[in-house]
Structure formats: C-alpha cells, structure tokens
Amino acid sequence: xxxxxxxxxxxxxxxxxxxxxxxxxxxxxxxxxxxxxxxxxxxxxxxxxxxxxxxxxxxxxxxxxxxxxxxxxxxxxxxxxxxxxxxxxxxxxxxxxxxxxxxxxxxxxxxxxxxxxxxxxxxxxxxxxx
Numbered sequence: 573x574x575x576x577x578x579x580x581x582x583x584x585x586x587x588x589x590x591x592x593x594x595x596x597x598x599x600x601x602x603x604x605x606x607x608x609x610x611x612x613x614x615x616x617x618x619x620x621x622x623x624x625x626x627x628x629x630x631x632x633x634x635x636x637x638x639x640x641x642x643x644x645x646x647x648x649x650x651x652x653x654x655x656x657x658x659x660x661x662x663x664x665x666x667x668x669x670x671x672x673x674x675x676x677x678x679x680x681x682x683x684x685x686x687x688x689x690x691x692x693x694x695x696x697x698x699x700x701x702x
Contacts, residue, residue, distance in 0.1 A: 574599035574691045576668045581696030584658055592653040592696060594668030603670035603691070605680040607631075608642065608653045610664040611695075617667060619681025621653055624674075631677035635661075658700045668693040 580592040596603060607622030621632045621642040630642050641654045655662065671680070673687025684690040 574603060574670060576670060576691055576693035578666065578668045578693040578696040581666060581698045583699045583701065585702050586659060586700055588658050588700070589654070589656045590658065590698060592655070592666055592668075592698070594651045594653075594693060596649045596651070596670065601672070602649065604672050604674055605677070605684075606644070606651050606668065606670040607677070607681050607684060608651075609667045609669050609681075609684065610662075610698075611667065612664040617669075617684075619684065620666070622677035622681040623651060624677050624680070629677050631681050633681060655698075658698075660700045663698060663700050665695040665697050667695045 575598040577595045584590055604625050608620045609617040610620050611617045620636055621640050623630050623642050623644055632640050639657045644651045669684040669690040669692050671690045675686050
C-alpha cells in the first residue's frame with residue numbers, strides 16, 4: 573500500500589526558502605501523479621504544484637509561479653518542492669498527495685481525487701513570519 577512521508581517544513585522569515593520532501597514507499601507501482609497541496613485552518617486543500625511521472629510534466633499554481641519548483645528524484649522515489657522568496661501567505665500545512673489515474677498536472681492539482689481517492693501524507697507545517 574502506498575505510503576507518503578513529508579518533511580522539510582519549518583519557520584522561515586519572509587523572503588526565505590525551504591525545500592519540502594515527499595518520500596513514497598510501499599507500492600509495487602510508483603504513482604503516476606503526485607503533488608503538493610496547502611491547507612490553512614477553515615479551508616480545503618489547494619493544489620500548489622503537481623507532477624506527472626511518465627512525461628515529467630509539471631504545473632505550478634499562479635500563487636507560486638516563479639518562486640516554486642517541483643522535481644522528482646526517481647532513485648530515491650522522492651518528490652521535492654523548492655520554495656523561494658517565501659511570503660506570509662504561503663503559510664499553511666503542506667500535504668503530499670498521489671494517485672494513479674492519468675491527468676494533466678494542472679487537472680490533478682485541481683482535483684487530486686480524480687479517478688480514485690488520493691493517498692495523502694501526514695503533512696508538514698510551513699510558517700512564514702518575521
């Protein structure tokens with residue numbers, strides 16, 4: 573059964589940077605779709621950046637465009653979210669979500685449960701504050 577473990581969150585000042593990691597394990601097949609989703613109290617999870625494994629296509633939501641980069645290390649079966657020039661509005665709990673149903677990264681970021689329910693990690697907190 574697929575298991576996702578996030579790490580790398582923390583407290584950072586505005587303008588700072590963080591690298592989030594999502595390590596996948598436990599499945600005989602690597603997920604096709606994987607992405608990062610942010611949640612703040614009282615709201616649902618919103619797609620920040622998503623990746624499709626077979627063609628390596630990516631999507632970054634407008635809020636992170638030019639500042640965030642998603643990448644994957646296939647040898648480590650780990651997906652990263654590199655975040656630069658962080659802003660207070662980037663604060664939230666960041667979840668890694670993954671699935672096997674084919675979609676474009678933009679579609680997956682808008683609907684991570686497309687085709688079948690997403691598998692989620694436990695989340696990692698990112699706080700951007702001075």
